[in-house]
Amino acid sequence: MPAAPDPTVHPLDHLALRGRPEAAALIFKDRTLSxxxxxxxxxxxxxxxxxxxxxxxxxxxxxxxxxxxxxxxxxxxxxxxxxxxxxxxxxxxxxxxxxxxxxxxxxxxxxxxxxxxxxxxxxxxxxxxxxxxxxxxxxxxxxxxxxxxAPDALAAILYTSGSTGRPKGVMLSHANLWLGAVSVAHYLGVGVDDRVLAVLPLAFDYGQNQLLSTWYAGGAVVPLDYLMARDVIKAVERHDITTIAAVPPLWLQLTELDWPEAVAAKLRRLTNSGGALTEPLVRALRARFPGARLFPMYGLTEAFRSTYLDPALVDAHPTSIGTAIPFAEVMVVADDGRVAGPNEEGELVHAGPLVAQGYWRDAERTAERFKPAPAFSRMGGMAVWSGDRVRRDEAGLLHFAGRRDAMIKTSGNRVSPQEVEDAAIATGLVAEAVALGIPDSSLGQAIHLVARAKGDAAAAEAALPAALARELPGFMVPRVIHWREDMPLSPNGKLDRTGLYLELSAAVAGG
Structure with missing residues (x-):
């Protein structure tokens, strides 16, 4: 790892001045912007x-x-x-x-x-x-x-789904985005001779960082809206791509394709976001792209990236999310507020200058997630209490244990169960609904909807899939709909989400 990156914060729009004037900054099919x-x-x-x-x-x-x-x-x-x-x-x-x-x-x-x-x-x-x-x-x-x-001036609002309700806007400052660009460019080692294929949506935090970190390093970005995974191979070959950031479902598709050896060899680094890599997928990526460095990462929009795993450790620790990125302090906090011990599960808490400014016009949800850092924090200040459960092993590497909330992460997208449930009920075909993320080898989690019909059950069963497809983006449409005459209730009288999850997970696992 080179020397620590310069933490000096300039206004965000100075990133356009980082590269050599004549060097390529943005490459499209039909033209290039220096x-x-x-x-x-x-x-x-x-x-x-x-x-x-x-x-x-x-x-x-x-x-x-x-x-x-x-x-x-x-x-x-x-x-x-x-x-x-x-x-x-x-x-x-x-x-x-x-x-x-x-x-x-x-x-x-x-x-x-x-x-x-x-x-x-x-x-x-x-x-x-x-x-x-x-x-x-x-x-x-x-x-x-x-x-x-000013560094703390508001630069962007990125909307992300919460565990309940509609998407909430995460407020990001010039400093948040600038230091995120510096950090990622530094630990990835991006340089002036790199060409980064931007396949992630630009409305995502890391999708936007594809642009900013590359321009900080003086490299070139090649935006790609792909229809099929094979389009990625064509783009790598056409533009001499050195770097790709993607989510696990796309990585899985790319490992299943036949890559010309010379094209695969163009890639120097692979970076993952939007869900954990499984060990089989890590092995497949290492086999398909033996000359590329693989960077597993963990992040949340409220603090951009939090951790990355050094590529030198990937083969020995394929499922670890690594250690804190530059400018981040990442702590594992036990349930009683102390520092969690080795291999003890706790909540991941992120402090430092990458922490966002809260949720736009939402003081209540801001107060739930953004709280003072623990007393033992080195950086102090406001921290993001992620709700995610992790553990730190004896070597200091972090491992993801689970999510405290009910968020569904499918194909790299965070989906609010309530949004799916509200959409189902809004059709007028459903009286009650529970949306769940069930483990899926391709998607990470597949959305299953458990529903009780309102009125004619046969008519509702026939009409609901098309109705949801009209109202929801493709990644939010349930893959499976389970119809029930009566919805199960928990002891406190609420819909039994835990029981349904266990039932459906067992059914899927059992084939």
Missing amino acids: YEALNRRLGQLAAWLAREVSEPGARVATWLPKSELACLMPLAAVRAGLVHVPVNPLLKRAQVAHILADSGARLLIANAGRVATLEPGDLAEAAALEESAVWAAAEGLAPLGPSEA
């Missing part, structure tokens, strides 16, 4: 934003694929003194309407097809514009220069 062009284009976009949305700190949302504007907006918005709200392009009307209303977005930039799915009132206070119209107005403007924003 660092000089990147800075000019985002300056023009920032000038347009500042003209259109004059209120400092106003929120601007993007609901786009990995287009040029979507890639530049994280830096252009803050250069204009605004706050970026990226919306996952897989989300559908109901989720997008909630994000627009909750964030108070003044502007939504999306394509015409997505805007057409919205209903009257969904835009709340936002004006909707297409990307082509934005560029037509921005290209003739004099670029704005880099800002001098």
Whole structure:
């Protein structure tokens, strides 16, 4: 590991100045932006934003694929003194309407097809514009220069599902995003000769970091919205990709494909997020890409990344989540508040400058998750109490034990059970519903819905799958629906989620 990274915090939009002016910064199928062009284009976009949305700190949302504007907006918005709200392009009307209303977005930039799915009132206070119209107005403007924003100024709101209720907005500052970029670029060893294939959604914390950490290092980003896993192989070959960040389901698909040896050899590093790697998958990745360094990681949007495992330790400790990343203090806190001993399970608590500023306009949920660091913390201050259970072995490596809440993690996405249940009940076909994440070798967890019909049971059973597919993004649609005449209750009179989970898990395990 090289010397410790420089913790100096600059305004986030200075990242566009990190690379050599003539070097490639952003590579698309039909064109390449140099660092000089990147800075000019985002300056023009920032000038347009500042003209259109004059209120400092106003929120601007993007609901786009990995287009040029979507890639530049994280830096252009803050250069204009605004706050970026990226919306996952897989989300559908109901989720997008909630994000627009909750964030108070003044502007939504999306394509015409997505805007057409919205209903009257969904835009709340936002004006909707297409990307082509934005560029037509921005290209003739004099670029704005880099800002001098304070490190603690709000830069972005990233929406993530909670264990209950609708998505909540995590508030990220310039310092959060800047130091996250420095940290990841440092421990991955990204350099000016690297080309990073950006396959993760840009609305995710690590998806956005694909851009920021690469630009901090002076490398090039190749955005890819893939339809099939084989598209990744083609992109690696075409663009001489050295680095990929992906989630376990995609890694599983990629290991099952036939890679030309010369193409597989182009990859120098593989980084995982969005779910734990299993030992069989680790072995498959090491066999398929023997020349690449594999970086398993653990993180949460409220504190960006928390841990990574040194690739030199992966073969001996394939399921470990490693140790704290630079700028993070990661503690294992026993239930009685003391430091957990070796191999003693406790809650993972993250302190340090990567900790977010809380949830947007949600003091109650902020107070539940963001609390003062334990008395024994070295960094102190506000910490994220993750709710995740971990243990630290004798060698100091962390191992994931389980999640305290009921969150479902499927295909790298965090899904709120209540969102799925609310959608089922909103169809009018279901009286009661319980959504559960059942272990699945391909998805991590598959969403199972247990439901009691409202009215005609046969009609509900026939109509519900299509109704849910219309209202929910694909990754939130239940893979299996179990119909019950009566829902089981726990001793306290609530729906027996634990009993249903044990029953369905056993049934799936038993084949």
